[in-house]
Amino acid sequence: MEIVxxxxxxxxxxxxxSKAVSSRPTHPILANILLTxxxxxxxxxxxxxxxxxxxxxxxxxxxxxxGAITIPSKLLLEIVNKLPNESPVTISVDDSSDNILLxxxxxxxxxxxxxxxxYPNLPFVENGTSLDIDPFSLLKSLKLTIFSSSNDExxxxxxxxxxxxxxxCLESAATDGHRLAVFLTNNExxxxxxxVINEDSLSVTIPTRSLRxxxxxxxxxxxxxxxxxxxxxxxxxxISSSQIITTRTLEGNYPNYSQLIPDSxxxxxxxxxxxxxDSLERIAVLADQQxxxxxxxxxxxxxxxxxxxxxxxxxxxxxxSVAFSGDNFEIAFNVRYLLEGLRVISSQYVLLKxxxxxxxxxxVPEDNLSAFTYLVMPVQVRS
Amino acid sequence: MEIVxxxxxxxxxxxxxSKAVSSRPTHPILANILLTxxxxxxxxxxxxxxxxxxxxxxxxxxxxxxGAITIPSKLLLEIVNKLPNESPVTISVDDSSDNILLxxxxxxxxxxxxxxxxYPNLPFVENGTSLDIDPFSLLKSLKLTIFSSSNDExxxxxxxxxxxxxxxCLESAATDGHRLAVFLTNNExxxxxxxVINEDSLSVTIPTRSLRxxxxxxxxxxxxxxxxxxxxxxxxxxISSSQIITTRTLEGNYPNYSQLIPDSxxxxxxxxxxxxxDSLERIAVLADQQxxxxxxxxxxxxxxxxxxxxxxxxxxxxxxSVAFSGDNFEIAFNVRYLLEGLRVISSQYVLLKxxxxxxxxxxVPEDNLSAFTYLVMPVQVRS
Numbered sequence: 001m002e003i004v005x006x007x008x009x010x011x012x013x014x015x016x017x018s019k020a021v022s023s024r025p026t027h028p029i030l031a032n033i034l035l036t037x038x039x040x041x042x043x044x045x046x047x048x049x050x051x052x053x054x055x056x057x058x059x060x061x062x063x064x065x066x067g068a069i070t071i072p073s074k075l076l077l078e079i080v081n082k083l084p085n086e087s088p089v090t091i092s093v094d095d096s097s098d099n100i101l102l103x104x105x106x107x108x109x110x111x112x113x114x115x116x117x118x119y120p121n122l123p124f125v126e127n128g129t130s131l132d133i134d135p136f137s138l139l140k141s142l143k144l145t146i147f148s149s150s151n152d153e154x155x156x157x158x159x160x161x162x163x164x165x166x167x168x169c170l171e172s173a174a175t176d177g178h179r180l181a182v183f184l185t186n187n188e189x190x191x192x193x194x195x196v197i198n199e200d201s202l203s204v205t206i207p208t209r210s211l212r213x214x215x216x217x218x219x220x221x222x223x224x225x226x227x228x229x230x231x232x233x234x235x236x237x238x239i240s241s242s243q244i245i246t247t248r249t250l251e252g253n254y255p256n257y258s259q260l261i262p263d264s265x266x267x268x269x270x271x272x273x274x275x276x277x278d279s280l281e282r283i284a285v286l287a288d289q290q291x292x293x294x295x296x297x298x299x300x301x302x303x304x305x306x307x308x309x310x311x312x313x314x315x316x317x318x319x320x321s322v323a324f325s326g327d328n329f330e331i332a333f334n335v336r337y338l339l340e341g342l343r344v345i346s347s348q349y350v351l352l353k354x355x356x357x358x359x360x361x362x363x364v365p366e367d368n369l370s371a372f373t374y375l376v377m378p379v380q381v382r383s
Numbered sequence: 384m385e386i387v388x389x390x391x392x393x394x395x396x397x398x399x400x401s402k403a404v405s406s407r408p409t410h411p412i413l414a415n416i417l418l419t420x421x422x423x424x425x426x427x428x429x430x431x432x433x434x435x436x437x438x439x440x441x442x443x444x445x446x447x448x449x450g451a452i453t454i455p456s457k458l459l460l461e462i463v464n465k466l467p468n469e470s471p472v473t474i475s476v477d478d479s480s481d482n483i484l485l486x487x488x489x490x491x492x493x494x495x496x497x498x499x500x501x502y503p504n505l506p507f508v509e510n511g512t513s514l515d516i517d518p519f520s521l522l523k524s525l526k527l528t529i530f531s532s533s534n535d536e537x538x539x540x541x542x543x544x545x546x547x548x549x550x551x552c553l554e555s556a557a558t559d560g561h562r563l564a565v566f567l568t569n570n571e572x573x574x575x576x577x578x579v580i581n582e583d584s585l586s587v588t589i590p591t592r593s594l595r596x597x598x599x600x601x602x603x604x605x606x607x608x609x610x611x612x613x614x615x616x617x618x619x620x621x622i623s624s625s626q627i628i629t630t631r632t633l634e635g636n637y638p639n640y641s642q643l644i645p646d647s648x649x650x651x652x653x654x655x656x657x658x659x660x661d662s663l664e665r666i667a668v669l670a671d672q673q674x675x676x677x678x679x680x681x682x683x684x685x686x687x688x689x690x691x692x693x694x695x696x697x698x699x700x701x702x703x704s705v706a707f708s709g710d711n712f713e714i715a716f717n718v719r720y721l722l723e724g725l726r727v728i729s730s731q732y733v734l735l736k737x738x739x740x741x742x743x744x745x746x747v748p749e750d751n752l753s754a755f756t757y758l759v760m761p762v763q764v765r766s
Contacts, residue, residue: 075696078668082661100697106662107689107701109669278465279489285461286492306490313458314483318490 001067001093003037003044005059007083007104013046013057014077016220016243019213020048020055021073032070034119035091039066047122048073053210054122054246055217068116069093071100079109123246128232129202131165135227135240137185139218141172142211144183144372147340149208150176157205162254165229166201173257174208179337180257180375181344204231205254210247214238217245261375262360265353267326269298270366273350277342279318283308284335286316293379294335296352299328308335331357332381338363341374354378384450384476386420386427388442390466390487396429396440397460399603399626402596403431403438404456415453417502418474422449430505431456436593437505437629438600451499452476454483462492506629511615512585514548518610518623520568522601524555525594527566527755530723532591533559540588545637548612549584556640557591562720563640563758564727587614588637593630597621600628644758645743648736650709652681653749656733660725662701666691667718669699676762677718679735682711691718714740715762721746724757737761 017033025031034047045058083089083104090103093113102109142161150158155176164171170187173180230237231249238245280294287294287308297305302324307317331354342350347365354361363374400416408414417430428441466472466487473486481496525544533541538559547554553570556563613620614632621628663677670677670691680688685707690700714737725733730748737744746757 072696075668075672079665079699082665082668084661106703107665107699109697109699111697112695278467282462282465282490285458285465289458312495313455314492314494316462316490316492320489 001035001037001069001091001095002064003061003092004064004088004090005044005061007080007085007087007089009059009061010044010089011080011083013044013059014073014080016057016217017046017048017055018073018077019216020050020053022050025050029070029114029118030120031073032114032119033073033076034068034070034116036068036116037061037063037066039063047119049120049122049246051120052207052248053213054244055213056122056244058242065092067093067095069098069100069113070116070119071111071113075111122244123235123237123248125230125232125235125237128230130231131202131229133170133227133229133238134187135218135224137170137187138227139215141170141183141185142215142218144344145172145174145181146208146211146215147174147344148176148179148181148374149174152176157250157252157254159209160205160207160250161211162203162205164201164203171201173254175255175257178334178377179341180260180373181341182257182261182373182375184371202231203254204236205250205252206236206247207250214245214247217243260360261362261373262355265355265362267298267329267354268324269296269304269352269354270323271304271320271350271352273342273345273348273365275320276350277339279306279320280335280339280342283316283318284339286310286314287335289313291379292334292336293332293381294338295330295332295381297328297330298322298324329354329357331361332379333361333376334379337376341376345372345374384418384420384452384474384478385447386444386475387447387471387473388427388444390463390468390470390472392442392444393427393472394463394466396427396442397456397463399440399600400429400431400438401456401460402599403433403436405433408433412453412497412501413503414456415497415502416456416459417451417453417499419451419499420444420446420449422446430502432503432505432629434503435590435631436596437627438596439505439627441625448475450476450478452481452483452496453499453502454494454496458494505627506618506620506631508613508615508618508620511613513614514585514612516553516610516612516621517570518601518607520553520570521610522598524553524566524568525598525601527727528555528557528564529591529594529598530557530727531559531562531564531757532557535559540633540635540637542592543588543590543633544594545586545588547584547586554584556637558638558640561717561760562724563643563756564724565640565644565756565758567754585614586637587619588633588635589619589630590633597628597630600626643743644745644756645736645738648738648745650681650712650737651707652679652687652735652737653706654687654703654733654735656725656728656731656748658703659733660722662689662703663718663722663725666699666701667722669693669697670718672696674762675717675719676715676764677721678713678715678764680711680713681705681707712737712740714744715764716744716759717762720759724759728755728757 036045042063043058044061047056087105092101098113100111100113145161161174171184173182224240228239289310295307304320304322309315341363345365347367349366419428425446426441427444430439470488475484483494483496485492528544544557554567556565607623611622672693678690687703687705692698724746728748730750732749
């Protein structure tokens with residue numbers, strides 16, 4: 001193999017695919033990045049794959065000789081990142097010894113590669129379902145749900161986000177058992193390509209760890225219009241113009257979360273979102289000293305009293321104006337759960353809807369049209 | 384006690400003194416900040432003290448009632464930092480219960496204080512030596528030496544920086560046994576206040592941990608013209624217009640480092656500083672895979688070959704233009720030591736002066752006037 005490419009393009013590609021290289025690889029070759037070069041198309045392709053998440057990206061270069069090799073990811077990342085910007089980089093591989101010679105204007109690096117034969121293939125979905133996805137809708141879905149998924153590996157399905165691809169709409173949901181985030185977005189691009197989306201929507205649960213990397217990639221991407229999604233046998237493959245992302249899915253039936261969301265509420269509190277967040281963050285300083293419990297109490301005066309009590313350390317309270325309908329009452333939450341839900345809401349006002357101090361409450365943006373619903377279980381406190 | 388002050392001023396003061404509050408206090412009160420208020424002068428003073436380093440700062444406020452209390456540092460820091468900016472903050476203390484009530488426009492916090500009686504006094508130097516110091520010279524001394532001191536607590540004196548206050552000049556030095564940084568600066572402000580600086584200069588060694596905080600404080604300070612330094616019985620007290628910093632010194636005679644620096648050199652290499660740093664940083668990627676050893680080889684062609692070899696992993700080399708006088712030779716260094724010394728040098732060119740591959744080499748800025756000298760021991764390599 002022999003290629004010449006720009007430092008900046010090579011550097012970007014390595015940064016991208018190294019996200020899918022395991023930091024604790026189970027096999028030496030999984031610590032490497034796969035580099036393939038095609039003399040006919042003058043394209044280079046880089047691949048990182050930890051057996052769960054795979055990222056492949058390709059770009060134009062001068063390919064003098066086709067070939068494939070795997071290169072230690074960390075070392076390559078550090079070296080290329082430090083090479084002079086925009087300068088040409090030459091990579092040549094001695095096919096008999098797997099020695100890699102990386103040359104820049106200033107000097108050269110010799111690295112030991114591992115032959116590409118042993119590198120696992122990215123999952124390839126031949127049959128199964130295929131959809132078009134609007135990347136902006138997908139990114140928004142991730143931002144509004146990922147944080148609610150569980151970090152506890154024993155909770156299996158709950159360590160992912162569930163996606164339901166329906167006719168022209170995408171529903172995403174995540175829950176860790178204490179709170180639930182559900183987001184519904186239009187996706188005009190969902191086309192019923194293979195006629196598999198009928199009354200039963202396609203439901204897949206994707207591990208949060210993969211989704212966090214996908215979120216970063218989507219944030220980087222400059223306005224790609226459409227992404228192709230393929231699904232078959234526990235594997236999702238996302239294909240954009242120059243990248244392929246693969247991730248396994250979590251097997252099993254995602255809990256039927258919609259039945260948890262109450263249909264009606266006896267108390268509705270309307271807060272200025274930023275004001276409520278600021279207050280809760282201050283009160284959280286005290287709350288976090290012990291149980292992270294914050295109490296919200298509303299009375300006749302259209303004021304909400306937000307308070308926390310940390311025994312032997314101190315207590316805190318603030319009054320906040322609230323538009324309130326219903327009977328006077330008091331309810332308590334884990335302040336972290338409440339804050340995490342509020343922080344993804346961008347509308348000026350937010351509604352906190354409750355029934356009893358022991359039944360699920362929901363937080364929704366005031367201008368919602370039922371697109372985002374955040375359910376939180378209250379905490380029972382002795383009073 | 385009852386005071387009213389600005390959130391921003393209180394916040395800045397807490398940030399400052401909390402640097403001297405221990406994260407693992409040996410006594411509960413040492414996790415607290417001492418707050419004292421004087422109704423006569425309308426001044427508030429805050430103190431943090433970990434028994435080694437002490438920082439006290441004061442500012443104007445409305446003091447309705449004098450008093451003193453100690454408040455949990457972390458809690459106070461977090462709470463005040465989150466209060467609305469520029470808004471007034473009221474702190475009142477119930478003297479009988481030591482309960483602290485902190486009120487802002489939006490709400491209130493109750494905290495449990497500890498009476499100030501048990502808080503240790505900052506060291507006070509009554510007799511001994513007193514000097515005026517130029518804060519800019521002190522800051523520069525710290526930037527050029529601190530990094531060379533040892534992190535190994537068993538090395539006692541070497542975990543500090545040694546300062547020699549001489550007539551109108553300040554010499555600072557730090558070494559960890561592998562390298563040595565020495566900086567000489569004018570200090571027109573060193574006045575022989577108590578006539579103790581005669582032919583014997585005042586020599587004190589201050590712990591690096593304290594100096595790092597002093598460095599931060601000096602960086603923050605907007606151009607104070609002069610700082611008073613007092614020294615007596617293992618304590619340094621630095622006094623500026625609104626702050627007092629105290630630190631214990633390290634006892635013992637600092638090694639006579641000047642005898643380590645060779646008088647003459649048979650080889651002198653002149654590099655472009657930035658070019659040399661960039662090259663070394665790239666080569667370091669390979670060097671750091673094993674021993675961190677980098678080799679520098681010069682020949683007749685006015686090129687320096689910089690290289691590193693990591694067995695079984697790879698090797699790297701770069702050629703760099705060098706102005707060189709002396710015989711062709713090769714020398715090896717720990718690349719980290721070399722880089723750390725080079726990074727504090729701001730001149731465009733740098734000189735590397737050597738004798739044998741086994742004797743100390745020094746790095747100096749080209750326009751030096753012998754103000755900064757960085758000595759590095761070479762590494763012996765089999766060739």
